Structures are given as structure tokens and as C-alpha cells.
Amino acid sequence: MRTRPLKVALLGCGVVGSEVARIMTTHADDLAARIGAPVELAGVAVRRPDKVREGIDPALVTTDATALVKRGDLDIVVEVIGGIEPARALITTAFEHGASVVSANKALLAQDGAALHAAAEEHGRDLYYEAAVAGAIPLIRPLRESLAGDKVNRVLGIVNGTTNFILDKMDSTGAGYQEALDEATALGYAEADPTADVEGFDAAAKAAILAGIAFHTRVRLDDVYREGMTEVTAADFASAKEMGCTIKLLAICERAGDGASVTARVHPAMIPLSHPLASVRGAYNAVFVESDAAGQLMFYGPGAGGAPTASAVLGDLVAVGRHRVSGTTGPGESAYAALPVSSMGEVVTRYHISLDVADKPGVLAQVATVFAEHGVSIDTVRQSGKDGEASLVVVTHRASDAALGGTVDALRKLDTVRGVASIMRVEGE
Template identity: 95%
Template sequence: MRTRPLKVALLGCGVVGSEVARIMTTHADDLAARIGAPVELAGVAVRRPAKVRAGIDPALVTTDATALVKRGDIDVVVEVIGGIEPARTLITTALEHGASVVSANKALLAQDGAALHAAAEEHGKDLYYEAAVAGAIPLIRPLRESLAGDKVNRVLGIVNGTTNFILDKMDSTGAGYQEALDEATALGYAEADPTADVEGFDAAAKAAILAGIAFHTRVRLDDVHREGMTEVTAADFRSAKRMGCTIKLLAICERAEDGASVTARVHPAMIPLGHPLASVRGAYNAVFVESDAAGQLMFYGPGAGGAPTASAVLGDLVAVCRNLLSGTTGPGESAYAALPVSPMGDVVTRYHISLDVADKPGVLAQVATVFAEHGVSIDTVRQQGKDGEASLVVVTHRAFDASLSGTVEALRKLDTVRGVASIMRVEGE
């Protein structure tokens, strides 16, 4: 075994960073045996140096992250500070000064992954980021390496634990959205400002990363259609149960049937209770992958938290250190396919539409005519009426999203339609 240690700089020492430092210390002998050389924490960049950090030598702590990544003796930089800046500049600087990088920064990779990969290739260094998607679940490496010889057609997953906890509570207890969110906040699953989670921004960043790897195509955050889950109601869950479904916030990345384009989207959807994703409870994540040769694969586990995310970071650290010792680099960006990313209007799926209508003869015929005029075929209709008002629930066959949008706009213009109460896609069938 090589005796000179590989030196690691840690950017950020919050929930994840502190766990990375702890595991590096407590498992030092095991890590050295697995890598073939000891690894040494050579510096920790933080914003508040006076804070006591158990197990970390105060002499390693600095507020000058730039100076730390420029040190010529640093072999690997681990970035767990998140956000776009200063993380982007620090990662680029680290690569320029001869360090490989391990990152957990989904937002940055979804926005500027191509530029970061180019910088890593230019300087002959590694850029690994297993922890950026689905926490401890091994997902990026299987897509990037294990399935490298296969053709992935679809990635369908629950990639945000906060939203899954909220929707699971609404499903199992009948609670409303706000009540379930309050419980998630009290238990520490939701941030004080849950916008990134409940509005789908977090899941959309992960979808961009997954789609890019799965389809060998550059997919940016702006390419991902995003809808949040704040409008999901207890009534939607009751309707879902009548269909034998539940509701999940899904990240869906698909290759078109003709293979000429891809789509990436995040939105709440009804999913049959028999689908493996329907049974994912609490704050857990799960991703369902469909490929030509391997068929259907399921990846499941904790998708967030200090220790689970640190596990993924340390897995990347071991891989990068092994590459350094052997004088090689791991797989970089694979974007050779360069497929266009189609707009949401080109997506084809089924829909569940709930309408508030006047309870009088001819309403159903008017509604059915609008669907037919826009090329959307109706599968089932359920109507309930009382005191001159009625609810009309329509479930469609597969149709283009653009056709469904046109249908809904036309329905809103009917005098007999008092409101469109809910539109929910039906996936996973």
C-alpha cells in the first residue's frame, strides 16, 4: 500500500459535510484498505469558523475556500455547499489546479453540467456526483456504467423525500395538503421554506441529470417541464382510490417511440397501486428504469439525510482515489446522441379531469363533443349531481398533452362548465 496519503479538501461542513468528515475519520483504516492508500482530510472550508465541529481539528477549518482548492497538494475536492455560486467557481478552480472533484450539487450540475464536464476533461480529472440524485441509492453509476451497453428508454421515479412524505400522509390519513406539510415540517422532513421541494424544483434538477445520463444527451434544468404538488387535494386522492391508484410526484424521463427525441418532466400523477412505485412510503425515494436488454429495474432507499448522502459521497471518493492511484479517470460526459428535448405538448399519456358543471340535460354531450373536437378519446365518465350542480370526472385514453391542454381551454369557455377542479395525469400503466 502507498504510504503517502491522498489529501482531501472539504467544501462545506453542514449536515452532509460533517458526516463525510466523521466517516473519513472513523473508517479511515477501511477506506485506506479499499483505496490502496490512506486518505487525509487536509482542509475544511466553512462560513462560520467559530462553530464547534466535533471530531474536526480546528486547525483544518478555513473561510478561504478559494485558497484551499488552489493548494497544489490537494488531490480531491469534495463540494457539499450547494447552490450555483461560489460552488461553480470553486469546482472549476479545483480542476484547474489539479484536483478531481466529488460533488452533491444537483442544482449546479443540472444547470452547468456540460461546462463542468468539459473542464474536468480539459484538465484530465474526474467529476463524480452520485450524491446529487437520490441520496444513498446507487443510481448514477449504474446508469453511467452498468447500463452503458444497453438502451435506456424510460426513467420514472420518486426523487424527493419531502413530497413523498406529504403525499403519503394525505393518502393514508385523508389529511389535506397544509396539514401534511405542517407534520413534515415538524418532523424535519420539510424546510422552513419548502418551495424547492413542493414546487418540484429539486426533482426537476435531478430529472435533468438522469435524462442526460440515460439518453446520452445534454438536458438542462430549463428543458424539464415542472409542476408542483401544492394543488393536490384530498378529493384527488379519493378519485385516485376509486381508480385503484395513488398519487406521487414523479420525475419522468422518456425516449420517444421513434427514438428521435426525449422528454423530461416533473409533476404529480396518479399511478396504479400495483406499480412498484405506489408502495414507496414516507420520505423514501425509488427510481424505476426500463431498458431494452435489462428490462425493468428498481432502485429504492433513503433519498436524503446526512449519513445516506455522505455514503454516496464516500463511494465517489473511493472511486476517484482509486483512479488517481492507477493514473486513469472514470467515465466523463456522454452526450454523443445529442437528441432534441421535445416540449411537454409532445408527451402522450392518460388524463383524469374533474369538472364542476351545471346539473342539467345535455351537459355531458357538450363536454364529450369538446373532447372529440380536440382528438382526445374518453375512456370513462362518472357524474354526480345535487341541487343544480354536478361533478363530472373524465378519464381519457392516451393523448398528446397539447391536445389535452386545448380541450381544457375549450371546456372553460362552456357556459355549463363552472370550473375545472383538477387535472391529473395517469402514469405507470
């Protein structure tokens, strides 16, 4: 065992950071044995220096994060601030001053992962970020290392606990979106401003990261199609139940067409109750990975929270620490495949469409003709009506999103179609 300790700086000391600091102290002996060197908390950058932080020496606390990462004697910088700036500048500066970096920052990695990886490589340092996707669930490392000899075709996952809590609540109680959101907020599962979660920004960042690793291709946040779940209604859940499905907000990364391009998207979708993702309850996360040789794998666990996220951060800290001790680095960015990212229009899936229509003869024929003209094949149609108004529920075979979009535009122009009540993709079949 090396006796000179590895110096670790912590940027951010909120829910995750304080837990990282606590475990570094309480499990110091285990961490030292596993790394091959003791770890020393060398500094903690915070915004509010006066807050009492149990177990952290006040002499280590600073508000000058830039000066901390410039010290030059740091081995590892742990970034748990979140957001783009100042995190990006601090990480870059940390590399320039010789430190490796462990980050939990999904937004930054989804937006600027390539540049950060390049900076790490330029300075011969590690950039690890298991905590950025699905909290404690080992996902980055299995994709980057365990499946490195396989060809991943699809990643399909529930990667946002807040929205899964809300959708699970709507499913199990029949509550509407607002009511379920209010409960999530009251219980601390949703933030005061839930936009990042419910509009799918958080999941889209994770989808970009997962797609990049799975397909050895750079995928940026802007490449990810994103649709939130604020418009999912109790009626949608009723429709899903009739289909033997439930509704989840899914992040889906897959090879498109003949595998020559990739797509990444986040949207609510119906999935069959028999699919393992359908039974992921509350704020849990789970990710399905489909590959050529391994077949279907699933990874399940808590997707957020201070302790679970700290577990992922500390796993990376041990890996990066071992590399510091042995003077090496782990695998860097793998983007050699450089596949083009296709647009949402090229995604092929099935659709569940609810239409409000006039209750008169010939409507079904009109609607069916529109689907046929756009090359979208109908699997089932269900018609119900009363008082001159009727509804049509159409479930399609697999079709491109562009073809479906064209179909819906044309349906809206029919006199006999009063409105398109909902369009939902059907996945996981």
C-alpha cells in the first residue's frame, strides 16, 4: 500500500457531496485497501461557507472553487455541482492542473462530453461519470466495459425517477397529472420547478450519454428527440389498460434502419404489462439493454438520492484512484464508429391514436384511406359512439414517425375528424 494519500477535492457539498464526504470518512480504511492508497479530503468548494457541515473540517471549506482546482496537488476532483457553468470551467481547469475527474453531471456530459473527454485525454487523466445516469445503477461501466465485446442494438430505459413516480401514481390510483405531481412534490420526489424532469430534459441528457457509449458515437443533447409527459391523461392510462399496457416515460436509443445510423429519443410510451420495465415502481429506474450476443439484459435500482448517487461516485473514485496509484488511465471516450444520428422522422415504431369523429357512416372508411395513403398499416381499430359523436382508436403496425406525422396532419383536415385526442407510441413488444 502506498502511504502518501490521494488528495481529493469535492466541488459541491449538497445532498450528494455531503454523502460522498461522509462515506470517505467513515469507510476510509476500506477505500484505502481497495484503492491501494489512503484518500484524503483536501478541500470542499461550497456556495454557503457558513452552513454547518457535520464531519467536515471547516478549514477545508472554501468558496473559491477555481483556486481549489488550481492547487496543483490534487489527484482527483469530484464535481457534484451540476449545471453547465461553472462546472465545465472547473473540470477543464482540474485536468489542466493534473487531476482526474469524477462527475455526476449529466447535463454537462450530454452537452460537452466530447470536449471534456478530449481535455482528459490531452492531460492523461480519467473522466468518470457513472453517477450521471441512473444514480447507483451500474450502467456506464457495464456498457463501456462489460459489453465492449458485443454489439449493442438498443437501450430502453426508465431513467428519471420523478416522472416514473408520477406515472406510477397515475396508473395505480387513477389520479390526473397535476394531482400526482403535487404528491411527488410534497414527498420530495419532484423539485419546486419540475420542468427538467417532466419535460424530459433530464432523461434526454441521459439518453445522449447512453447512446454515445452504446454506439461508440458522439450523441449530443440536441440530437435527442424529446417529448415530456405533462400531457399524459387518465384517459391515456385507461386506453393503455385496454391494450394490456401501462405508460412510462422512456429513453430509447437504437440503431436505425440497417444499423448504419442511430436514434435517441425520450417520450411517454405504452409498454405491455408483461415487459419487465412495466413493473418498475415509484422512483426506481431500470434500463434494458439488447445486444447481439448477450441478448436482453436489465439493470434496476434507485435512480437518484444522495446515498445511491454517492455510491456511484465512490465506485468511480476507487477506479480512478487505482489508476492514479498505478500511473494509468481507464478507457477514454470511444466514438470511433461515428454513426450519423437520424432524425425522429426515421424512427420506426407502433402508434396508438385516439380520434374524436362524427358518428356517421363512412367515417371509418375515410380514416382508413388516409392511413393507407401514407403507407401506415392499421393493426386494430375500435369504434365507439353516442349522441352523434364517436371515437376511433387506431393501433398501427410499425411505421416511421414521418409517415405517422403525415397521416395525423391529413386526418386533422378531414371534416369528419373533430380532433386528435392523443397519439402515443407503443414500445417494448
